[in-house]
Amino acid sequence: MKSIRTELAIINGIRFILVTPHSSNTDKYPLYCIEYFYNGKQFKVKEGIKAIYNQYLEQVKDLKSINKKLVLLRNSFEFRITELVKPISVSQSSTDSKLTIQTKVIEALSKFFEYHTKRHEIGEIKDIYNYTERDKKVTTFINKHFPNHLLSDLSTTVWIDYRSYLKKWGLGNSTVNLQMVYVKGFYIWLSQIMELPITNHASKLKKLDITLQIPKYNEIKQSLFLEFFNVVNTKRYLRLHLMARLVAENTLRPIQVLNIKVKHVDLQDHSIVVFDAKGKKWRRVIMSSIVNGLIQSIYENTTNAGRTIDDEDYIIGFFNQTKQRKIFTQTMFRERILLPFKEDFPQFANILIYDFKHTSITKALKVNSVYDVQKRAGHSKVTTTQIYDRSDSVSEAITVEELILIK
Known part of the structure; x- marks a missing residue:
């Protein structure tokens, strides 16, 4: 990691980021700047930034509170941000009128x-x-x-x-x-x-x-389910295989998989930390040995391509598909990976990635309790999980004699 990026402010929808060198940065002239995007262009303001940042470091060298340090950092650059915002505000007001x-x-x-x-x-x-x-x-x-x-x-x-x-x-x-x-x-x-x-x-x-309305879910037929994972089990479909595995095995949403970064993955512990936007919380999932191996293969391909693995990189996308730290979006995944795959294998044309989540929950309910499946699916309400229960509404009686034995 060469740089540390700290958000200073968001003004008029524009995010101002302070870029400073990481302690491991060995560049002779490391980058100190304020970075922001405006009208589709990236701007980097370097003048005076290093001097202001060094003054800030002197102020906080004996301070232990991270929150207080952040407040002082933002205060240190407040006047500089104000100077940058003034011409932007004038430009915006004339356009908005x-x-x-x-x-x-x-x-x-x-x-x-x-x-x-x-x-x-x-x-x-x-x-x-x-x-x-x-x-x-x-x-x-x-x-x-x-x-x-x-x-x-x-x-x-x-x-x-x-x-x-x-x-x-x-x-x-x-x-x-x-x-x-x-x-x-x-x-x-x-x-x-x-x-x-x-x-x-x-x-x-x-x-x-x-x-x-009838709940919308599509359970993939057993034969197609098996055929799909046989077909994608090659180097060519490495990303698709990883995406489908995580959706099917851990019932993650495709957007959750796209948002997984290197820092979220622990290969030694076989676990991934994912964010549930609906529940607004982080949770840890245990990945299978096959998923672990697929991620290791992506890491190896990345290093073989001469690119370093950064904690902020996304595991889907990576070495030859995206710039460092840039997410591989849903549109990119669909257009670069999914649609070409379906052209080669038209038998999967009507299958959506999300269908692997539906199929996984539906099958799991046949052998696990609804509460176990609810936890794995990350549903906040058990009623959501019950939507996928396709079993007949038939239950056996508990006899009076059996009830008497329960203390």
């Missing part, structure tokens, strides 16, 4: 997506894929049915029509609800960030009842 209540809805949606794209560029959000898909659906609808609508023309009726439009596509209630969350986010952005006087029409619509 172009958006008014008389702007076309389709243009406002385009600016809303640009806003999320910038958030992604500065690292505020990890994956832009979901935003891209939701933007595509809503802009297609507006272009088709309300191409000339202004923001002032929006009403609840527009979004009732949008929900009906999505249902005609055959989307489930939960998916439609997520689309409407995107629309509500659009209104929040208009009113709170762009400061336009607009009523949130979408908030007046109740959520569609997800209990009225």
Whole structure:
């Protein structure tokens, strides 16, 4: 590890990062700078940063509290951040003023997506894929049915029509609800960030009842399940094999696997620490010996390619696919790995990576208690696990005589 990256501030959606050399850095002229992204470009401000940082080190050399050190660090660079923000604020205000209540809805949606794209560029959000898909659906609808609508023309009726439009596509209630969350986010952005006087029409619509639809899960047939793991058991499909194993064996979500870094993996202990975004907590999972071996193979390929293994590297992606410390996104995984694989093996065309999680839970419920499966699946509620229980609702009686024996 050559550098330490410390977040100094987030202002107007722009993240300012202090970059200083790590103690193991042996460079003759190590990097000291403030780094930030703006308008799709990376900026590095070096002037005076080293001197300020050295003054800070003198201030905290006898201080033990990490939190107090961080506060002093941010205070030390506060004036420098203020200087950087001033020209950015002027530029932003002139751009933002172009958006008014008389702007076309389709243009406002385009600016809303640009806003999320910038958030992604500065690292505020990890994956832009979901935003891209939701933007595509809503802009297609507006272009088709309300191409000339202004923001002032929006009403609840527009979004009732949008929900009906999505249902005609055959989307489930939960998916439609997520689309409407995107629309509500659009209104929040208009009113709170762009400061336009607009009523949130979408908030007046109740959520569609997800209990009225059949739970969506796809249990992979036994023959295809077996064939898949036979096919991917080669060097060519190393990443796909690792992804599918972790999803099937540890019932991780694909996005959780993509977010696993080297520092989260303990090969000696055969364990991985993963973050559950839904439960908002970290948990430890024990990996199989095969998964352990697959990760070791990825490490070996990386070192053989002449690249050092960094604690902040992601285990999916890595040596010849991504830059150091850059995540291998869902879009990249689908386009570079999954789609080419399905073209070569069309028998797996209808199988999703997520289906391995569904199949694993469904099969496990046939031989384990629902509470054991719940823990492995990381479900916060046992009712979520019970959705996957495909067994018949038949139970045997406990006789009075047997109950008497229980003390």
